[in-house]
Amino acid sequence: EIVLTQSPGTLSLSPGxxxxxxxxxxxxxxxxxxxxxxxxxxxxxxxxxxGASGRATGIPNRFSGSGFGTDFTLTISRLxxxxxxxxxxxxYGSSPPTFGGGTKVEIK
Amino acid sequence: QLRLQESGPGLIxxxxxxxxxxxxxxxxxxxxxxxxxxIRQSPGEGLGWIGxxxxxGTTDYNPTLKxxxxxxxxxxxxxxxxxxxSVTAADTAVYFCASSPNYLWSGSHVFFDSWGQGAxxxxxx
Numbered sequence: 001e002i003v004l005t006q007s008p009g010t011l012s013l014s015p016g017x018x019x020x021x022x023x024x025x026x027x028x029x030x031x032x033x034x035x036x037x038x039x040x041x042x043x044x045x046x047x048x049x050x051g052a053s054g055r056a057t058g059i060p061n062r063f064s065g066s067g068f069g070t071d072f073t074l075t076i077s078r079l080x081x082x083x084x085x086x087x088x089x090x091x092y093g094s095s096p097p098t099f100g101g102g103t104k105v106e107i108k
Numbered sequence: 109q110l111r112l113q114e115s116g117p118g119l120i121x122x123x124x125x126x127x128x129x130x131x132x133x134x135x136x137x138x139x140x141x142x143x144x145x146x147i148r149q150s151p152g153e154g155l156g157w158i159g160x161x162x163x164x165g166t167t168d169y170n171p172t173l174k175x176x177x178x179x180x181x182x183x184x185x186x187x188x189x190x191x192x193x194s195v196t197a198a199d200t201a202v203y204f205c206a207s208s209p210n211y212l213w214s215g216s217h218v219f220f221d222s223w224g225q226g227a228x229x230x231x232x233x
Contacts, residue, residue, distance in 0.1 A: 044206075090220075092218050096171065097218060099155035
C-alpha cells in the first residue's frame, strides 16, 4: 500500500500568514488522486481538496492544492482564525486508500 | 445535502462482534452516485479506511480486516451497516461512516465528501 508522509508535523503561524503543508507518497499517486481534509477537535474530517487541486463545495478559495506523482502541497494563502486545525492527505489512486499522519497548524 | 449518523454499542468485550449502523438522510443509499464507506481513527493508528459498499452489491474491504468484516446496506431503513468479528483492543477507535462520490466506479478508489460525527467504540473486558 502507498504510505503518505506529511510534513511538518506541526506548523506554528500567525493569522494572516501563508501556510504550506506537504504530503509525500512512497510511490506515485495515480492520476493525482489525492485529497486533503481538515479536522478540528471532536469533529469529523472535512473534505477540502480532491483530485490534487479541485476545491470541494463551499471551501474558500484561500485553500489550494497542487502537485503530482509523489509530491503534493496544500496551501492556505492567508490563515483565518478558524483554519487552525489538523490537516490530512489521502490517496485514492491505489487500493487500499490510505491517509497521511497529519499536520497540525497551530497559532504562534 | 447528505447527513450521516452512526450508532453503536460504545463498549464491547474482546472476541465479540462489533455492529455499527449509519443512518443516511438527504439521499437514498440506492443511488448510483455514491459508495458508502467506513473509516476509523485511533490515537495510535491515525485514520484508516475500513471498507466501502455500493448499491449494486459491490463491496471492497481493507485487506487487513477482510477476514473479519462485512459491510451491507439496509435499503428499507436507508442505513449502512458494519459488522466486525473477533474484536481486540486494537479495534478501539472512533468509527466514521462517509459517502464517496462514484467518480471511478471502484469502492477502493474513493475519497470521502460527507462524514458522520463518529462513534467511539472501546474494546475492553
